[in-house]
Amino acid sequence: MESEQLYHRGYCRNSYNSIASASSDEELLDGAGVIMDFHTTEDDNLLDGDAASPGSNYAMSNGGGVASSTTHLLDFLEEPIPGVGTYDDFHTIDWVREKCKDRERHRKINSKKKESAWEFTKSLYDAWSGWLVVTLTGLASGALAGLIDIAADWMNDLKEGVCLSAMWFNHEQCCWTSNETTFAERDKCPQWKSWAELILGQAEGPGSYIMNYFMYIYWALSFAFLAVCLVKVFAPYACGSGIPEIKTILSGFIIRGYLGKWTLMIKTITLVLAVASGLSLGKEGPLVHVACCCGNIFSYLFPKYSKNEAKKREVSYYFPLKTLWRSFFAALVAAFVLRSINPFGNSRLVLFYVEYHTPWYLFELIPFILLGVFGGLWGAFFIRANIAWCRRRKSTRFGKYPVLEVILVAAITAVVAFPNPYTRQNTSELIKELFTDCGPLESSQLCQYRSQMNGSKAFTDNPNRPAGPGVYSAMWQLCLALIFKIIMTIFTFGLKVPSGLFIPSMAIGAIAGRIVGIAVEQLAYYHHDWFLFKEWCEVGADCITPGLYAMVGAAACLGGVTRMTVSLVVIVFELTGGLEYIVPLMAAVMTSKWVGDAFGREGIYEAHIRLNGYPFLDAKEEFTHTTLAREVMRPRRSDPPLAVLTQDDLTVEELQSVINETSYNGFPVIVSKESQRLVGFALRRDITIAIENARRKQEGIMLNSRVYFTQHAPTLPADSPRPLKLRSILDMSPFTVTDHTPMEIVVDIFRKLGLRQCLVTHNGRLLGIITKKDILRHMAQMANQDPESIMFN
Numbered sequence: 150m151e152s153e154q155l156y157h158r159g160y161c162r163n164s165y166n167s168i169a170s171a172s173s174d175e176e177l178l179d180g181a182g183v184i185m186d187f188h189t190t191e192d193d194n195l196l197d198g199d200a201a202s203p204g205s206n207y208a209m210s211n212g213g214g215v216a217s218s219t220t221h222l223l224d225f226l227e228e229p230i231p232g233v234g235t236y237d238d239f240h241t242i243d244w245v246r247e248k249c250k251d252r253e254r255h256r257k258i259n260s261k262k263k264e265s266a267w268e269f270t271k272s273l274y275d276a277w278s279g280w281l282v283v284t285l286t287g288l289a290s291g292a293l294a295g296l297i298d299i300a301a302d303w304m305n306d307l308k309e310g311v312c313l314s315a316m317w318f319n320h321e322q323c324c325w326t327s328n329e330t331t332f333a334e335r336d337k338c339p340q341w342k343s344w345a346e347l348i349l350g351q352a353e354g355p356g357s358y359i360m361n362y363f364m365y366i367y368w369a370l371s372f373a374f375l376a377v378c379l380v381k382v383f384a385p386y387a388c389g390s391g392i393p394e395i396k397t398i399l400s401g402f403i404i405r406g407y408l409g410k411w412t413l414m415i416k417t418i419t420l421v422l423a424v425a426s427g428l429s430l431g432k433e434g435p436l437v438h439v440a441c442c443c444g445n446i447f448s449y450l451f452p453k454y455s456k457n458e459a460k461k462r463e464v465s466y467y468f469p470l471k472t473l474w475r476s477f478f479a480a481l482v483a484a485f486v487l488r489s490i491n492p493f494g495n496s497r498l499v500l501f502y503v504e505y506h507t508p509w510y511l512f513e514l515i516p517f518i519l520l521g522v523f524g525g526l527w528g529a530f531f532i533r534a535n536i537a538w539c540r541r542r543k544s545t546r547f548g549k550y551p552v553l554e555v556i557l558v559a560a561i562t563a564v565v566a567f568p569n570p571y572t573r574q575n576t577s578e579l580i581k582e583l584f585t586d587c588g589p590l591e592s593s594q595l596c597q598y599r600s601q602m603n604g605s606k607a608f609t610d611n612p613n614r615p616a617g618p619g620v621y622s623a624m625w626q627l628c629l630a631l632i633f634k635i636i637m638t639i640f641t642f643g644l645k646v647p648s649g650l651f652i653p654s655m656a657i658g659a660i661a662g663r664i665v666g667i668a669v670e671q672l673a674y675y676h677h678d679w680f681l682f683k684e685w686c687e688v689g690a691d692c693i694t695p696g697l698y699a700m701v702g703a704a705a706c707l708g709g710v711t712r713m714t715v716s717l718v719v720i721v722f723e724l725t726g727g728l729e730y731i732v733p734l735m736a737a738v739m740t741s742k743w744v745g746d747a748f749g750r751e752g753i754y755e756a757h758i759r760l761n762g763y764p765f766l767d768a769k770e771e772f773t774h775t776t777l778a779r780e781v782m783r784p785r786r787s788d789p790p791l792a793v794l795t796q797d798d799l800t801v802e803e804l805q806s807v808i809n810e811t812s813y814n815g816f817p818v819i820v821s822k823e824s825q826r827l828v829g830f831a832l833r834r835d836i837t838i839a840i841e842n843a844r845r846k847q848e849g850i851m852l853n854s855r856v857y858f859t860q861h862a863p864t865l866p867a868d869s870p871r872p873l874k875l876r877s878i879l880d881m882s883p884f885t886v887t888d889h890t891p892m893e894i895v896v897d898i899f900r901k902l903g904l905r906q907c908l909v910t911h912n913g914r915l916l917g918i919i920t921k922k923d924i925l926r927h928m929a930q931m932a933n934q935d936p937e938s939i940m941f942n
Contacts, residue, residue, distance in 0.1 A: 232838040233878055236458070240814065241764060241921055242401045244903030246880065247459035254453070278451040283475040285447045287482030290440040294483070295490030297421055297432060297439075304425035305575045308368040309361065310343040365573070366563040369426045373559035376422035376646045377552050384415035388645040391416075391438025393754045397763040398441075399462050401903050408445035416442070420647040426559055427566060428644070429637040431576065431652025438647075440483075459903075505586050505694050509733055512681045513693075516669050520662055520702045521737035525744025527657060528709020531639060532749065536756050539643045543760075551645035558644060562637055571623075571630040576656050579630075583659040583699040594623040595663070595695075616671055624664060631660045643757075650753060651720075654710045655703035662702020666695030697730060705737040709745045712752035714738055764921050772896045774931050779888035781895075781927045782909040782917035791917055794818045796828050797857040801840065801873060804856050808833060817908055817915055818858050818879060825914040828858060830883035830906075831875070839878050847871070885910050886919075892927065899924055 345357030597619025
């Protein structure tokens with residue numbers, strides 16, 4: 150009767166069924182793990198007391214009679230228990246255990262591959278599964294990126310009009326085949342109709358302007374409203390950039406559903422809508438999230454990755470050579486697919502292809518460095534302002550209405566952006582225009598210079614050209630666009646829609662760079678006899694390239710926000726193809742980083758990680774304090790004693806009480822309360838699942854059944870109920886440090902090994918425990934921050 154009551158009674162707060170039901174291949178990184186048994190035969194005698202030697206027979210007493218057996222007790226517990234080895238949501242994985250599981254799996258496959266042709270085929274499949282995963286990920290990522298680009302361009306142009314001959318064409322594609330376009334108005338053709346032409350029947354005049362204005366706002370609000378509603382209803386994790394969460398996940402943190410199928414589908418759709426709405430955001434950051442979703446989903450097709458959390462995160466704490474080659478291969482496949490789709494319509498892989506006809510000169514390093522200073526100041530200002538606004542959003546009632554916030558920001562953006570042609574157009578097109586060098590085929594206002602001909606004689610004595618009215622008008626419009634972009638980007642990044650930061654930051658830098666470039670160009674024209682220009686500029690040749698300044702400014706502002714250096718320069722190379730301008734780019738990027746670091750060493754993504762309280766240890770952050778492990782470990786002097794389990798003295802009821810009365814994720818196992826000698830470490834989740842599994846499959850497990858973590862059962866009275874063996878879930882090699890270990894070493898161990906906890910001992914006796922969150926609290930306290938404000942929110 151007692152056993153039946155225990156069987157029907159719910160164990161702890163979560164039953165085995167509720168835990169098992171949470172495991173789904175569309176949720177993040179929660180594949181069913183294999184049991185880890187860390188025991189070694191050398192310490193069995195030490196830990197088991199008077200138990201028989203390993204492998205020998207033994208007698209046991211159960212119920213009211215005595216029965217001898219030549220088999221181990223509860224052999225079913227020696228087999229893999231479904232759910233053991235997996236992790237709860239918002240928990241950190243055990244890197245050491247996952248690596249041991251992978252080595253054991255690899256040894257098992259190698260030992261069986263010579264048994265039969267089928268086992269050999271399975272070993273080949275396992276060996277090539279990594280290449281298959283990256284191939285599928287590259288194909289899917291490239292295809293989705295191309296489709297997102299094409300759809301975003303079409304929907305962005307839909308705000309201004311529609312192509313009557315083929316509605317699926319954007320503005321540029323609609324006029325490709327037209328023979329009625331002119332050089333000055335190459336974007337106007339009979340096939341493309343603005344909304345004023347369709348509704349009012351007129352293309353010019355105040356009425357048509359107001360109608361186009363109204364339709365622009367209508368479509369912008371419609372796209373933004375649809376995007377935020379889809380995110381809120383179907384996939385809340387699809388909002389934002391995704392890079393802070395991806396970095397945290399790669400460090401070993403579990404966020405179930407963040408890389409699932411629903412998140413992928415909704416993020417892809419809403420990213421197109423968010424970009425088309427005209428909000429000051431980009432799609433490059435969210436595309437990283439999309440690619441990670443593809444990789445996570447495809448990994449479930451291969452047991453090598455689906456059942457091991459560390460294998461899914463090979464690019465986090467370490468980057469082995471094989472992962473480098475596989476990443477290169479995935480990028481190659483994605484580039485091949487992108488080239489096949491040709492989303493930019495120019496048969497090139499780069500988004501902002503540039504081709505400058507003049508080199509840069511040494512004296513131009515001065516304005517390039519000034520652009521770097523601007524980028525660093527902008528980055529520091531943006532990070533502080535955006536984090537302050539996001540923190541206010543979290544702490545006030547305004548954050549409870551994400552749909553209203555998105556609609557409000559989209560309305561302000563559309564109303565202010567439409568009158569200015571540089572804010573009305575797509576941000577990617579704006580950057581492309583700012584990067585472009587003025588030539589005979591360019592009709593932009595930025596290229597409307599005054600003619601250099603005086604009668605029949607050309608001004609060949611002076612380099613460059615005098616700016617015309619169109620250039621001065623464009624300068625004023627660019628200044629207004631710069632202010633608009635700075636303000637709106639602060640309030641847009643962090644909205645509940647997919648929002649990237651690369652393109653808005655590059656746009657701000659490109660605008661500032663183009664303004665500086667034109668200013669230097671005109672300075673060289675009107676003061677060509679200065680020693681700087683006279684020494685470096687050839688007479689009669691274009692000396693200054695304003696488009697180059699825009700490219701340098703874009704890299705500087707992006708570097709100021711993200712604090713990237715080498716990788717950023719490579720990204721700019723990929724976007725522009727301008728490999729020969731490495732020195733100006735590096736000078737501006739390094740300057741922006743130095744200036745930004747003077748105000749704070751955190752980039753925008755690290756700042757959002759800290760704002761959200763993710764347990765992320767940044768490898769770039771140095772720990773220089775002289776504290777010791779005993780000063781950080783728990784329990785402290787004012788805390789209750791450390792919750793521990795003894796290896797063979799507890800009953801099921803006592804173990805249940807320990808779990809119900811505490812909220813810890815794991816418990817150290819010791820020999821006895823008197824000796825405090827450490828045996829191992831058992832996870833709360835594994836204990837819960839193992840006992841639930843025993844109750845379901847084995848009769849005779851009662852509340853007063855003895856629980857033991859040793860290799861053999863302890864000596865029990867004849868009338869004792871059947872004991873429960875839990876050794877298979879015990880980590881026999883938990884990481885330990887002494888109480889005098891410097892915290893500088895402990896922090897490095899946590900970073901490089903990816904630990905989530907380590908035990909503190911003194912002369913072999915257990916003293917306390919240090920978790921990853923204890924490390925983060927201590928680092929915050931050393932930085933004069935509130936330790937409790939950084940936990941997961």
